[in-house]
Amino acid sequence: MKILVAIKQVPERDAQIRVAADGKWIDEDDLSYTINEPDAYALEEALQLKEKNGGEVVVVCAGPERVTSTLREALAKGADRAIHIEADDLGERDTLGIAQMLADAMKGEAADLILTGLQSDDLGLGQTGVVLAELLGIPHATIIMQVEKTDSGLRVKRELEDGWFQHVEMPLPALLTIQSGGNKLRYATLMGIKKAKTKETATVTASAAGAKAVSLEKVYLPEKQKKTEMLTGTPAEIATQLVEKLKFEVRVL
Amino acid sequence: MSGVLVVMEQRAGVLNRMSLEALAAGQQLAAKVGGGCVAAVVSEAGGLKVAGVEKVYSVEHALLKDYTSDGYVDALEQLVKKVQPSYVLFPHTYQVRDFAPALATRFMQVLISDATAIHDGPVFVRQLLQGKLNADYKQTGDGPCFVSVQAGSFRADAEAGADAAVEVFTPELNAGMIRNKPGEPFRESAQTVDLSAAPVIVSVGRGIGEESNISIVEELATALGAEMAASRPICDNGWLPMERQVGSSGQTVSPKLYLAVGISGAIQHLVGMKGSKAVIAINKDENAPIFEVADYGVVGDLFEIVPALTKAVLAAKS
Incomplete structure (x- = not known):
C-alpha cells in the first residue's frame, strides 16, 4: 500500500505568541516550529499500516525552507521519502488554495491512501483533508481512531460526539483525517536519523496563488469573557485566598 | 442570491441544541444582511417542526437514512442551488466537519469553520492557535458563503x-455514488462516570507533565470531594480513562466549581466546560485561554500551588 501523509509545520504549543505589526498574522521571528500534533498521529498510523501491510510512506509538506526540518524528522521516524512543496506565501492562500497545491503534488503519485491530521494547531480550520479528497475525487472519512486494511478496501473507526464511535467501510483510494491518541507516537531512533540523510526529498514549486474565497483580515488577543480575579502571593497565601473563595463565593466548602 | 439558509441536524426526530444555536446565529446574520432566513433538515422522512424561520426544507431521500458525506454533499448541493442563499450556516458538529468542507468545495468556496461571533460586514470571528488569538474572516469569493458556528x-x-x-x-x-458504508454507532463501554451531574470537578491537563504527577491533583480532588476530569491529551496518554474527558469529544459539564489544573483551555476543551458556574484556573502561562473563562486565576507552578491548596482545604474542613 502506498500511503501519502500530508503534514503541516506549526508553532510549538507553548510558544509565546505575538501579533505581527500589520495585525494580519503572528510575528514569526524567533518562533520555534514543530509538526502539527494530529499530523504526527497520521504519520504514526501510516508507519504502522506499512509495517503490517508493506508498501511505502511518503510525507508531503508545503511551506518555506524551514519546513524541511519537519520533513527530515518524519524521514527519521521511518517515512521512505519526502516531497517539499516550496511556497513562501501560505498566508496568501486559503484552504482551497492549499488543498489545490497538495492535490497537484499528489496526483502523479497514484497513492492508495492519503492520511492527514484532523486539524491544524494554528489555524484549526479542520478541512484541508476533506477538501483535498473532494479535489482528488476520492472518498474520505474524518476523525479516525483506527484503520484496518480489508480485502475490499478499508474498515475505519470514526469518532462521533459524546463517546460514540462508528465503523465505516470504504474503498481505496481514500483519504482519512486522523484523530490524536489512536496510537502511541514513536521517537526517531539514532539509526533512523542516520538513515534519513540518505532518503530522498523532492522539491516541487507551488503554482502561483490564485484568488481567495475567504480572507483573514485581522488577528488580535481575545477579549475576556469573564472578569478574572488573579490571585497572587506565595503558594500558601494563594491557597488561603482560594479557600476563602471556595467557602464564601463558590460555596463548595 | 440572497438570505440565509441554516442546515440543522436531527437525531431520531429531535433537533440538537447546536442546531438551535446555529439557527439563532442565522437569524442574527439575516438581520444584518437581509433576505430572510430559512432552514433545512436532512431526514429520512419529514415532520420536524422549526420555528422562527420563513420556511423549512425537509430534505428527504431513502439514501439519506444513514449519514454519509457523499449523500449529504450531493443532496445539499442540489438544495443550495435551488434556494440560492447568500449564506449557508451549520452547527460545528462532527458530522458537519465531515461533509461541509466538501460541500463548500463544490461551489469553489471555503467553509469558515467554528465561528464564535458575527459582526457587521459581515465579519466572522474564529479562534486561532488553540484559542490564544481571535481572527476576523471575510468572504471574498462570489459564491454562497459557508459558515459553521461553535x-x-x-x-x-x-x-x-x-x-x-x-x-x-x-x-x-x-446508490452508486455513495462510496462509504457506515456501520451502526456504538459506545466502547457503558459510561460509568457521569460527570454532568458532579457539583465539583477538578480537571487536569498537559501541564501535569507526567503520569506519576497526577496523584497530587487526585489528592486535591479527594479533599474537595470532587470528581476527577481531564483534557484530551491526558486521556490520549492513558493517564486517566477516556470517560473522564471533558470537551467536544468527551463530556459536557456544568458544575458549581470547575478547577482546571495545568489546562491551557483549547477551544475543544472550553466547549465542554464553559457552562460551569465558577471556574478556577491554575496555569503557568498567563496568556493561556483558560483564564478568559476563569473567575479566579492563579499564574504559577501547579506543583507548588496544588499541594498547598490541598493542605488548606483539609485544614478548612477539619
Missing part, C-alpha cells in the same frame, strides 16, 4: 414563535 457561542431562543411551513425537497441521488 457550540455555545449563540444563545438558542426559547420562544421562537410559530412553526414554519415545511416544504419537502427530494434530491436526486443514486
Whole structure:
C-alpha cells in the first residue's frame, strides 16, 4: 500500500505568541516550529499500516525552507521519502488554495491512501483533508481512531460526539483525517536519523496563488469573557485566598 | 442570491441544541444582511417542526437514512442551488466537519469553520492557535458563503414563535455514488462516570507533565470531594480513562466549581466546560485561554500551588 501523509509545520504549543505589526498574522521571528500534533498521529498510523501491510510512506509538506526540518524528522521516524512543496506565501492562500497545491503534488503519485491530521494547531480550520479528497475525487472519512486494511478496501473507526464511535467501510483510494491518541507516537531512533540523510526529498514549486474565497483580515488577543480575579502571593497565601473563595463565593466548602 | 439558509441536524426526530444555536446565529446574520432566513433538515422522512424561520426544507431521500458525506454533499448541493442563499450556516458538529468542507468545495468556496461571533460586514470571528488569538474572516469569493458556528457561542431562543411551513425537497441521488458504508454507532463501554451531574470537578491537563504527577491533583480532588476530569491529551496518554474527558469529544459539564489544573483551555476543551458556574484556573502561562473563562486565576507552578491548596482545604474542613 502506498500511503501519502500530508503534514503541516506549526508553532510549538507553548510558544509565546505575538501579533505581527500589520495585525494580519503572528510575528514569526524567533518562533520555534514543530509538526502539527494530529499530523504526527497520521504519520504514526501510516508507519504502522506499512509495517503490517508493506508498501511505502511518503510525507508531503508545503511551506518555506524551514519546513524541511519537519520533513527530515518524519524521514527519521521511518517515512521512505519526502516531497517539499516550496511556497513562501501560505498566508496568501486559503484552504482551497492549499488543498489545490497538495492535490497537484499528489496526483502523479497514484497513492492508495492519503492520511492527514484532523486539524491544524494554528489555524484549526479542520478541512484541508476533506477538501483535498473532494479535489482528488476520492472518498474520505474524518476523525479516525483506527484503520484496518480489508480485502475490499478499508474498515475505519470514526469518532462521533459524546463517546460514540462508528465503523465505516470504504474503498481505496481514500483519504482519512486522523484523530490524536489512536496510537502511541514513536521517537526517531539514532539509526533512523542516520538513515534519513540518505532518503530522498523532492522539491516541487507551488503554482502561483490564485484568488481567495475567504480572507483573514485581522488577528488580535481575545477579549475576556469573564472578569478574572488573579490571585497572587506565595503558594500558601494563594491557597488561603482560594479557600476563602471556595467557602464564601463558590460555596463548595 | 440572497438570505440565509441554516442546515440543522436531527437525531431520531429531535433537533440538537447546536442546531438551535446555529439557527439563532442565522437569524442574527439575516438581520444584518437581509433576505430572510430559512432552514433545512436532512431526514429520512419529514415532520420536524422549526420555528422562527420563513420556511423549512425537509430534505428527504431513502439514501439519506444513514449519514454519509457523499449523500449529504450531493443532496445539499442540489438544495443550495435551488434556494440560492447568500449564506449557508451549520452547527460545528462532527458530522458537519465531515461533509461541509466538501460541500463548500463544490461551489469553489471555503467553509469558515467554528465561528464564535458575527459582526457587521459581515465579519466572522474564529479562534486561532488553540484559542490564544481571535481572527476576523471575510468572504471574498462570489459564491454562497459557508459558515459553521461553535457550540455555545449563540444563545438558542426559547420562544421562537410559530412553526414554519415545511416544504419537502427530494434530491436526486443514486446508490452508486455513495462510496462509504457506515456501520451502526456504538459506545466502547457503558459510561460509568457521569460527570454532568458532579457539583465539583477538578480537571487536569498537559501541564501535569507526567503520569506519576497526577496523584497530587487526585489528592486535591479527594479533599474537595470532587470528581476527577481531564483534557484530551491526558486521556490520549492513558493517564486517566477516556470517560473522564471533558470537551467536544468527551463530556459536557456544568458544575458549581470547575478547577482546571495545568489546562491551557483549547477551544475543544472550553466547549465542554464553559457552562460551569465558577471556574478556577491554575496555569503557568498567563496568556493561556483558560483564564478568559476563569473567575479566579492563579499564574504559577501547579506543583507548588496544588499541594498547598490541598493542605488548606483539609485544614478548612477539619
